[in-house]
Amino acid sequence: MADKTTKNNLFIAFEGIDGSGKSTQVKLLAENLKNAGHQVYATFEPTNSPIGSMIRSIFSHQMEADHRTIAGLFVADRLDHLLNKTHGILKKLEEGYTVITDRYYFSSYAYHAVHMSMDWVIQANALSAELLRPDLNIYIDMVPEISMERLSKGRSAIELYETLDNLRLVRSKYLEAIERLRSEEHIFITDGNRSPEQVATDIWQEVAQLAVGKMS
């Protein structure tokens, strides 16, 4: 496990349904953290590794796979994301970076619990949770009607999980997982249905507190 106890760098995960504004907020938070003196490494899941590329082929309908196989691929992709010797998250944290990831294990709890038991998904990700729990999970809450509208403006193709009915189910699974893991995870919920600047200000208030807490 990465020993971050004597360092002030953080590990922050962004969560939310497709189109909720995660990548926009990753950029804004990274800027705020850099201005506050952090070295920032921003990353995402599915990753760009061979496993992540396989997942993207499935989402873009070039390859077919069962939902349970997809859940398993994400477990492997996440372990590589953590453990990769050159650019893994644990390595980056050891080097002193504050790491922000666009999606982590809560995404699995929400997206895969639509098709299989949430217990199984949590168990399958137990090693990742043991290796590294986020200092903060930021969940951007958003109704799928609005996120779908946003996505339709910027995209020509619809990916596997990007339907209104599915995103409604995913949102309810996010809320269920948050309720369930409230005592063991640090979770901040922010309302994504505001301007990017308003959401970023809300998030920065929470993260700044955490950064100060870590330094004292």
Ligand code: ADP
């Ligand atoms: P995600 O990474 O969660 O899929 P993005 O950050 O890519 O979401 O945002 C999806 C789309 O919505 C983009 O076109 C982005 O410019 C736009 N967007 C992001 N945040 C907001 C916001 N707060 N209000 C309106 N549009 C937004």
Ligand code: TYD
């Ligand atoms: P992403 O590229 O983050 O999509 P978006 O920017 O639209 O939010 O993620 C691609 C898809 O991967 C998204 O539909 C959510 C899904 N996903 C899972 O199903 N399980 C997971 O564990 C993760 C990390 C993502």
